[in-house]
Amino acid sequence: MGVNRRKFLKIAGMSTLGAAAVPASSALAAVNPIEWLDKKLGGFTPFETLLHLFHTPVGFKPGEALTGKQWVMVVNVKELDDEIAEACRETCHRVHNVPQIDNPRHEIKWIWHSEYKHVFTGQHNEHIAEKYHHLPFLVMCNHCENPACVRVCPTKATFKRKQDGIVLMDMHRCIGCRFCMAACPFGARSFNWIIPWPRESAGTLPRFRKGKEPPNPEYPTRVKGVVEKCNFCAERLAKGQIPACVEVCQEAAKEKGKEPALAFGDLADPDSEVRELLHSHFSIRRKPELGTGPNVYYIV
Amino acid sequence: MLEKAFVGGRKYWTWMACLLGIMGLGFIMWLWQFRVGLGITGLSRDVSWGFYIGQFTYLVGVAAAGVMVVIPYYIHNYKAFGRITILAEFMAVGAVSMCLLFILVDLGNPVRALNVMLHPTPGSVLFWDMIVLNGYLFLNIFIGWNVLSAERKGSLPPGWIKPFIYLSIPWAISIHTVTAYLYAGLPGRHFWLTAVMAPRFLSSAFCAGPSLLILLCLIVRKTTRFDPGKEQILTLGGIVAYALILNVFLFVCELFTVFYSQIPGHMDHFTYLFFGLHGQGNLAPMMWAAFGLMAMAIILLVIPACRRDEGILAVACVLTIIGTWIDKGFGLVVGGFVPNPLHEVTEYWPTLPEALIALGVWATGLLIISVLYKVATTVKEEGEQKRA
Structure with a gap:
């Protein structure tokens, strides 16, 4: 998002500077100033540029983005296996440049899997069908209706x-007080305890498997001392793409001729796939009694 | 008046040099933490607050306890405490300074700390904590300094200071209440989700703070020609006794609700702290020690002959300080994080650099208290000389 944002701010700056600069440069290049500006703004009109600055997500392109009133994730637990769960984790962490840290104390997790008894604490009993005990339940930020983390920040x-x-998380504003980590009842938030990214100067600590380059140059890296978590792939939705983990599941399902383990959609849209899934299956959510209103549903 | 802090004997300067040395060491360690991140501490993804926030919580209590001297003197006209209000206020200044420093060293991005003011968020308890702590710091410096200046000139404090003094009383209660609300309103942290959190905080504050004040009074008597007074110290001893009993009583209330209701999510944290969970329980010996020490302190404090003996009283104060320090500065914070929301046990223990940074902050607070006490006691000594 930050690379996009940087680009975006440049564009926004240019749209103001542009007013003065355009006549001069267009006279030199002898081009149509409107076309020139349009090219510089990357498809945005100057008005849109200003509008987006205040109202719409960074990188948002009208017409192209996926929009919804309340995004939800539906986890179809029976379709999960270790391979898919691991593929989801790997892809998510790669596209978001999530630092790869082996020490579990300092680990950063956006999506991961755990056993039923850990995911649904309090709803566990010894006599649950054997196959559920070791299914890899995928967990991530629940993007709650009434999020405690937002309340305390x-x-x-x-x-x-x-x-x-x-x-969402603005990693440029976060002071690293970790109040949100204490408030989240799902353990969905991670803190950058160590330098997540090699510095140019002394003390380089490459955290990535493949050298020093970020796996995804489109997505920003972060600094130490900030909290981060799953963002439902807001940066992909803005480009009209579904979340990376859902894409992984869809491809895996196609290969194996099964149903995808993850579905993503707008809960407010009565015709959406997720509404249909929730309508026709029994689903549960994590710790609903706390009233945070999780938006990740599990079909069991 | 500050110049009086620059006049002192060899012992005074040795003490200050030691504090500066520890502060320097702590600062170097903090620079290291600033460079490589909070990973040098024992904190983890699961236990994301620890020693720093524990010390912060404990010291908010010590700061709030100044009110235990201010109320009797200004509201109940208990004249004897007039001699030591300044000591209580200056102790509060040192304690609040430490609180603010502990928050600062705990931040992942201290350079962005002012974002709390740039983007004020009244819905966040931390925002209010920032306001009440800074306000309390200001009030105590302002009141203490004005009253002391008046005393130096041999006059009564100006009348307009009274409203500030009365304001400081609810303000003292507020700092510890708001600090308790940091914990007591979080869904899914059952250990902290209790309405007696704020009362417990206040009761432990009102025993720990006056205990420290008694020790400081005894030190002042030993090292200066100003005697805070026997009556004052013994009255403080009575306050410690009441507050400590109340503190343990509220803890028992908590235990009853948790263990009689038998709700696992509520019991697990206590079980972890006192017996260990899933075979892990490195805090258990400390927690037992904490309540053992508090029990011993209660016995010493309720026996009148013991409480009125300054030597035994001092021992009881030390026991109280250590007991409440473990309970609140350690168990309270760590206990809330273990087990984690996925019911996994990750243990916490501070690392050496973390402990040294904390020690550095303590040294800074003690330096502030030493400077202010030096000023206060010198003014008091001079005043008594003049009158004699």
Whole structure:
């Protein structure tokens, strides 16, 4: 998002500077100033540029983005196996440049899997069908209806985006107080305890498997001392793509001729696939009694 | 008046040099932490607050306890405490300074700390904690300094200081209440999700703070010509006794609700702290020690002959301070994180650099208290000389 944002701010800056600069440069290049500006703004009109600065997500392209009122994830537990769960984790962490840290104390997890008794604490009993005991239940941020992490954040660095209900993190504003980590009842948040990214100067600590380059140059790296978590792939939705983990599951399902283990959609849309899934199956959510209103559903 | 802090004997300067040395060491360690991240501490993804936040919580209590001297003197006209209000206020200044420093060293991005003011968020308890702590720091410096200046000139404090003094009383209660609310309103952290959190915080504050004040009074008597007074110390001893009993009583209330209801999510944290969970329980010996020490302190404090003996009282104060320190500065914070939301046990123990940074902060607080006490006691000594 940050690379996009940087680009975006450049564009926004240019749209203001542009007013003065355009006549001069267009006279030199002898091109149509409107076309020139359009090219510089990467498809945005100057008005849109200004509008987006205040209202719409960074990188948002009208017409191209996926939009919804409340995004939800539906986990079809029976379709999960270790291979798919691991593929989801690997892909998510790669596309978001999530630092690969082996020490479990400092680990950063956006999506991972755990056993039923850990995921549904309090709903566990010894006599649950054997196969459920060791199924890899995928867990991630629940993008709650009423998120406790957002309530406690002293800087609004984490916030619930009004237009589609995604709980987002501004890693440029986060002061690293970790109040949100204490508040989250799902353990969905991770803190950068160590330098997540090699520095140019002394003390380089490559955290990635493949050298020093970020796996995904489109997505920013982060600094130490900030909290991060799953963002429902907000940066992909803005480009009209579904979340990476859902894509992985869809491809795996196609190969094996099964149903995908993850489905993603707009809960407010009565015709959406997720609504249909929830309508026709019995589903549960994690710790609903706490009233946070998790938006990740598990079909068991 | 500050110049009085620059006049002192060899012992005074040795003490200050030691504090500066520890502060320097702590600062170097903090620079290291600043460079490589909070990974040098024992904190982890599961136990994301620890020693720093524990010390912060404990010291908010010590700071709030100044009110235990202010109320009797200003509200109940208990004249004897007039001699030591300044000591209580200056102890509070040192304690709040430490609180703010502990928050700062705990931040992942201390350079962004002012974001709390740039993006004020009234829905966050941390925002209010920032306001009440800074306000309390200001009030105590302001009141203490004005009253002491007046005393130096041999006059009564100005009348307009009274409203500030009265304001400081609910303000003291507020700092510890708001700090308790940091914990007591989080869904899914059953250990902290209890309405007696704020009362417990206040009761432990009102025994730990006056205990420290008694020790400071005894040190002042030993090292200066100003005697805070026997009556004052013994009255403080009575306050410690009441507050400590109340503290243990509220803890028992908590135990009853948790263990009689038998709700596993609520019991697990206590079980972890006192007996260990899934075979892990490195805090258990400390927790037993904490309540053992508090029980011993209660016995010493309720026997009148013991409480009125300054030597035994001092021992009881030390026991109280250590007991409440373990309970609140350690068990309370770590206990809330173990087991984690997925019911896994990750243990916590501070690392050496973490402990040294904390020690550095303590040294800074003690330096502030030493400077302020030096000023206060010198003014008091001079005043008594003049009158004699």
